[in-house]
Amino acid sequence: MIDKDNLKRNIYNIIFKSNTPQGKAFDIYLIIAIFTSVLLVIFDSVPYVHEKYGVYLVGFETFITILFLIEFILRIYCLNRPWKYVLSFYGIIDFLSIVPSILVFFFTGTQVLGIIRLLRVIRIFRVFNLNKFIRETTSFWQVLQKSFHKILIFMIFALFASVIIGAFMYVVENSVNPAFSSIPKGIYWAVVTLTTVGYGDITPVTNIGQFFSVIVMVLGYSIIAVPTGIFSAEFVKNKIQEDHIYKCSHCKKPIEPNDPFCKYCGTQQPESSPTLKKNE
Structure with a gap:
């Protein structure tokens, strides 16, 4: 018998968490797939390439789109409040990255709009801990x-x-x-x-x-x-x-000027400046 709660938790840790080996590997493979998909769209727009390799490019693009669709469904499945993700910035971008490949069955040329998938690469900041960015x-x-x-x-x-x-x-x-x-x-x-x-x-x-x-x-x-x-x-x-804004000397989260301890991490604040450090 499969424990659904445990399954959802494992999927969540892999898909949404980038501070674990599995989660970071998933995000890296996802970014590679996004770049590959964008390059396929770009090359397919070249008449010579489309005429000679169009069938293979479309097939590969369809395969990547199916992977993105499965990923999007898994993201919704593992959340307790999926609409919060669906209506978020990342959720909307993830959804829009799938739509062009579906619209191609109804409108010619809409696969080019798949270039919007490039916005998903914003996750690279989270994956490589580029906190400043x-x-x-x-x-x-x-x-x-x-x-x-x-x-x-x-x-x-x-x-x-x-x-x-x-x-x-x-x-x-x-x-x-x-x-x-x-x-x-x-x-x-x-x-x-x-x-x-x-x-x-x-x-x-x-x-x-x-x-x-x-x-x-x-x-x-x-x-x-x-x-x-x-x-x-x-x-x-x-x-x-x-x-x-006064911030904790340890976790850098905003706190009140006169708080001796951080309400987030519990770290005692330095006595200087009055008991706190300003944003560095």
Whole structure:
């Protein structure tokens, strides 16, 4: 009789834990499989390679996808609250890495989206104990979340501005310039110009249109500067907050300034600074 609880625990230790020999070996093999899968997708997109070796590449890719599917099912099986994993960042990435190979049966060419599996390699930070990179990645996402709403509001106003500018350019250029044949074409020009991309496929020919283009080009720099400034300000603020957080001298987890012992590991804190060490 198989002990299901023991089986789930063993699967969990192998799949989710990287601090055991079996878990680390599993993660390394997983990373190798991810890189192999991505390379298969890249090479399969080359016409010559696809024509000559396409059948073998697709077969190998299908085999790896089946392994990923089995892994995903095992991850869900060994958890007591599987939805917590499924809705997490890693869970969503793991699921999305399987979807393209399934969609290929319904939509042609979707296997190329399997390149998203490369995001799974983020686990390399956990496997090789690159704690500094993990902390910096966490800090980056925290800053991104804090500045998201401010940047979103700015981008909405930028979108509204693109629509207004596009409509204005359509009115000015439409009668003499066939490139501005509709308002959507004007909006396209406005977005390309505001973002300082400047493809050059649509250009104004009237004096008013060219003068207005200069203004739009100058305003375009703010499209880059404002979101960058918002993100940078939040990053600096987050760094200052981190530097003022008291942490345990042993496990480095945050604790209260006057706690003589760490509530996580129980380590007695140094008497200096007052009985604690700040983040090093």
